[in-house]
Amino acid sequence: MTGDLRVLRPAEWDRWFGVLELAFGGVPAPPAERELWQALTEHERSLGVWEGDDCIGTAGAFSFRLSVPGGSLVPAAGVTMVSVASTHRRRGVLTSMMRRQLDDVRAWGEPLAVLTASEPAIYGRFGYGIATWQLSAEIDTDRVRLAGAPGSGELRLRLAQPTDAAVRAECEAVYAAEVAGRPGMPARRPGWERLPFLDPPQDRDGASPLQCVLARRDGRTAGYALFRIKPSSDAAGPDGTVVLEHLGALDPAAYAALWRFLCDIDLTSTVRVGNRPVDDAWQHLVSDIRRCQVRVRDSLHLRLVEVGAALSARTYRTPVDAVFEVADDFCPWNAGRWRLTGDAKGASCERTEDPAELSLTVRELGAAYLGGVPLTSLAAAGRVRELRKGALAEASSAFGSEVAPWLPHGF
């Protein structure tokens, strides 16, 4: 790799971001979005590769705290804004940035690194595994009815103005209350609360500006939905579409009331949902799941930067005591045998000389870490080897999460 790899200087941000935009096709980000990403950029954690005055590579990282099984928030590098100029690809520029970045993340003491991949084939070689999946759906609300939930009658739904700071704060409070209960959700640092409300006209695809409905009980907000309505383009044709952008709810009654509202809006016959947890409960409220066109795709890719610290930082659904033989070519400090002992109260993971009971690479540990990908499933694919009979079932059960891990938004 040629070029000078160094930390980004604040004055270089425009050129650096311009390289990223070009790498993704050259359509400039809408001004409000650009301004938000600039404000959120942590310069000291952002890397650029330069040839003279030309930037040819970009990679950033956000300081996240990620919810893990058990509800703790674990420091994680949110890897972002990765690109290499199209003139300089397949010469190792990305590899050099990933090398430097993972060394830095280790030095900063963050046990995890996470990202969403533009293409799932890119990051496995650097030790990332697919840890969360997201569900999308297109619900035919002409045919599908939603059941209510006990207590819905005590709720009042109110349309609110998404530009209103108080309304935003209420939505953000619901989000914050959900984080500990759902592995994979990042706790939002100040500034990030603006992300769900970005509403550039370029991204609306003919739909309305963002609309907001609050579900309130006794004067307190128990849930919210941010959505758009795309009206029918043909008065004689099918009705319009409700596009759900974000939804949060603190209890089943508020959750069901919001989904019924979205599915009942006059002059619409479809609810389109882009990113929800794979175990999202509306699937158990609908009268006809076949008319919901559910699809699943990869979402958060996760890497254990420090195996011992990462596996000690979460809890385990059932007791586990197992020795893992871990291979990690890209971060060799993780390679070797680790004994994990833990249960629902806590865990420790230490180096050991004891015989290995399970053998895998750090990528499988990343996939299983948040509890959404069973080790048994990875073993069935030949990616985990059981060396002591019973160790696989024990560890797989222990790693599982009560709720599916989920990343609610990109970064």
Ligand SMILES: CC(=O)SCCNC(=O)CCNC(=O)[C@H](O)C(C)(C)COP(=O)(O)OP(=O)(O)OC[C@H]1O[C@@H](n2cnc3c(N)ncnc32)[C@H](O)[C@@H]1OP(=O)(O)O
């Ligand atoms: C977290 C995020 O920001 S995701 C966004 C990633 N960025 C993009 O998709 C923007 C468009 N693409 C790009 O900018 C570049 O093609 C990148 C960043 C994906 C790759 O950069 P490069 O400098 O070409 O990668 P590099 O030369 O280091 O390749 C390393 C290895 O990955 C492989 N690789 C690189 N890109 C891809 C890809 N898109 N799909 C599959 N394999 C890939 C290379 O073939 C190489 O394999 P090898 O080690 O077996 O030879």
